[in-house]
Amino acid sequence: xxxxxxxxxxxxxxxxxxxxxxxxxxxxxxxxxxxxxxxxxxxxxxxxxxxxxxxxxxxxxxxxxxxxxxxxxxxxxxxxxxxxxxxxxxxxxxxxxxxxxxxxxxxxxxxxxxxxxxxxxxxxxxxxxxxxxxx
Numbered sequence: 273x274x275x276x277x278x279x280x281x282x283x284x285x286x287x288x289x290x291x292x293x294x295x296x297x298x299x300x301x302x303x304x305x306x307x308x309x310x311x312x313x314x315x316x317x318x319x320x321x322x323x324x325x326x327x328x329x330x331x332x333x334x335x336x337x338x339x340x341x342x343x344x345x346x347x348x349x350x351x352x353x354x355x356x357x358x359x360x361x362x363x364x365x366x367x368x369x370x371x372x373x374x375x376x377x378x379x380x381x382x383x384x385x386x387x388x389x390x391x392x393x394x395x396x397x398x399x400x401x402x403x404x405x406x407x
Contacts (some may be wrong), residue, residue, distance in 0.1 A: 280335070280338040283335065283338070283380055283381070284336075284338070284380065286380075287331055287335065287377045287380055287381075288328070288331065288332065289326065290373065290374075290376075290377050291331060291374065291377060291403040292327045294324075294362075294370050294373050294374055296368065297370065297403065298320065298321070298324060298362070298366060301366065302314075302317045302320070302321075305317070310394060311317055316365055319361070319365055320361070320362065320365040320366055323358045323361030323362050323365060324358070326354060326358040326361075327354075327355055327358040327359055327362065327374050327378075329380075330351050330354045330355050330358065331355060331377065331378070333349060333351060334351045334352070334381060335381060336350075338381065338384050348385055349385055349386075352378065352381070352382070352385050352386075352394075355374075355378040356375065356378060356394075356398050358374070358399055359371040359372075359374035359375045359377075359378060359398075359402075360375075360398070360402060361407075362374055363405045364372050364405060367405065368405070369405065370403070371402055371405070372399070372402050375398050375399065375402065378398075379395055382394060382395065
């Protein structure tokens with residue numbers, strides 16, 4: 273069933289599992305807000321779920337071909353920007369730190385995408401970008 277489990281396949285499955293688990297409190301909080309309002313879908317909730325789904329689709333696509341010592345293509349780096357932006361969107365739109373968890377998932381693929389110095393700078397800036405949510 274699972275076949276050969278390489279470290280990149282385990283990384284992919286763990287990231288997708290974490291993405292699904294982050295979605296549970298998002299769905300619950302929006303369901304609770306829907307009940308309080310008495311119906312009607314909030315536009316912010318649609319943007320929140322669009323950001324959440326964009327992250328999942330982007331991560332699924334980006335991790336499809338991770339290989340040992342592989343080199344990323346330019347569109348893989350664009351996808352890394354999408355992952356970071358959608359994780360930030362989840363944090364800002366939900367008013368929670370759930371996007372930080374998604375950024376940690378995205379951080380797992382940075383070694384395949386960027387050199388060490390660029391990866392460290394990317395991690396630092398992305399985590400600083402979510403800082404206002406915690407205030």
